[in-house]
Amino acid sequence: MSKKSAKVIEALEKLLADSYTLQLKTQNYHWNVTGPSFNSLHLLFEAQYTDLAAAIDEIAERIRALGGKAPGSFKAFAKLASIKEETESPKATEMVKNLAKDQDTIVASAEKALKAAEEIGDEPTVDLAIGRQQIHQKNAWMLHAHLE
């Protein structure tokens, strides 16, 4: 790993941990959601965790390409993530509120990776981080639309 990339790798590790945690949380909600919005939320959550599954692989492999080691355990993710995993059984509206907030958290994680990458002219990571921001901002909009 070049010393130059250390900050980028650190930020990507956090983005990976947040993405993994959010994937599991979103899938948890996909399985356990109930109520009159069941069908639309079940499908919305599925689309979101499916995207995250692909993103996780992309982020982890970017860490490897930069010479870092990709974290890959629940223990490591729990330590690195800002997003809190779900251990309760919230109502559908709470699920949507929680995920909407988590989208903002992960946009901030992507922002940190973006800034670190910009500092060293790491354009592939800049591109990856911008792509993740766009998707999570769109997710936030879709989740908020369910609350209005």
Ligand SMILES: [Fe+2]
């Ligand atoms: Fe399913």
